[in-house]
Amino acid sequence: MQQRVPVLCLIVSATLAAFGCQSPSESPPEVEASGAPSGEESVAVPSNDAAGEAEGQAAVAAPPSQPASQPVDVAAEAAAWLRVEESDLNAAQRSALAAARQARATLGGTLMRTVMEAAESGLPAAVEVCADAAPRITAEAATPGLRIGRTSHRLRNPENVPPVWAASHVNAARPEAALFAGPEGQVGELVPIATAAPCVGCHGARDSLTPALRDALASRYPEDAAVDFAEGDLRGFFWFVVEN
């Protein structure tokens, strides 16, 4: 799929490579020692003593748009997910992860093509197309056992809030991929998305956007925080979860 948009994909891959996301293993993940897997069939299982630390993480992680009424549930859910490495996964999880990564890459190519085609009719009009098409295309990439989405530390669309397990890493805005294991053997991954040159048209400095584009964005996204990105900046993340 990606071959159909070679130039754009090259731009994005080059930028992503600049972020080092092709080699996530360079930055050692913080695996809880107490939850480390012991057998080949096992996945990191959370232990109660992880809860205290995770509560702190969830407090940092809670996106401002989430209702304040759920902190305990959010903390417990976040605590149930642990940062892992691929070598911690069993064979079935690893092959599901490989398939999910493929689906994620295909989705990335499809979204890029869609946004670039839409941009040909002018950015304000493209906002209307993207506003409907990008969430729909993303939702359609899900399959039984695979959930997938896009998120950011600075959101345009408030519906793109990160899943609870991902919030801490997303809000820390480190341009690194990160792998997580859930309490029921789920595997979750965050994949950084760099700001490439064509993205700056709609996500660049607010002052650089034309009045028509600013109006189009403001009417759809009154809380838009996804401006003022420069080429090469971390724009956000793809996330996905494969069920056990």
Ligand code: HEC
């Ligand atoms: C035509 C304007 C336009 C262009 C160009 C554009 N975007 Fe967006 N972007 C949007 C709109 C509108 C949304 C909100 C709708 C949605 O959920 O996709 C959005 C949302 C996103 C999101 C989801 C997170 C959030 O803030 O809601 C990411 C990630 C993203 N864009 C990345 C990019 C990247 C990377 C590029 C360049 C390859 C790009 N965008 C180019 C208009 C644009």
